[in-house]
Amino acid sequence: MNSYEYSKLAKEYLENKKDLRQYTDDLIDKLKELEEKEHYPSMAMKNDKIQESIKNYDYYIEYINLKEKYKNMIDDVVREWEDLNCIIENLGNVSMRKIMRLRYIDNESWKKISSEMYTSESTIFRIHRKALIELGKILESNK
Template structure:
């Protein structure tokens, strides 16, 4: 995994969590539309068919657990990335990397916040990525 892929993990995981949160909202909305059958259910031989409502609730709970696990992974990943960024001496590099990979800002937002044009931001980003690569390579050797 190269330096850019390493840093981008947090962005992708954050987007995946957002997607799952949207799925959860849809599933919860659908669960409100599920109607309970008031007809007597037949129970024979100890087998019981779960209701649609129960199935939906189980799916909601499972997805909530999955999202919580992803959030825990994201917090740990961001902590690791932050520690790597903090090892860089240049504060401009640190700021740019934090805004891009920890805050998920786009290039226009970063350029505006830092007071640079996009090409300067890209140049700084390239240099910052090289610093991250040096740090990651040094960590591998330890």
């Protein structure tokens, strides 16, 4: 593979991870919302309200299944975060790692990254380009 192909491979990988933070936040919000509703239906069995209790039991079973599904989805996303972070950690130098973390994990703008690193955006872009090539090589070797 040449530099362009490594860079393209890295961009495709990172594009797939792009909305990971928002997806994670959405899943956590759904789980919190679900947990808030957990206490809404009464689970107590009362002789005069058997039908309501059966309905609540069905709701509770559905709640348990949905809660488990969300927890599994969150676990999957956490593994993706860990994979992304691990791959970034394998980059050759500190500047590459910092730029990639700020851009793809913290979702920062190029301007904010250059400001935080006290360097020009053109330097950030140059380091980023090199980091993409190196990331592509890491991804290719992990196949």
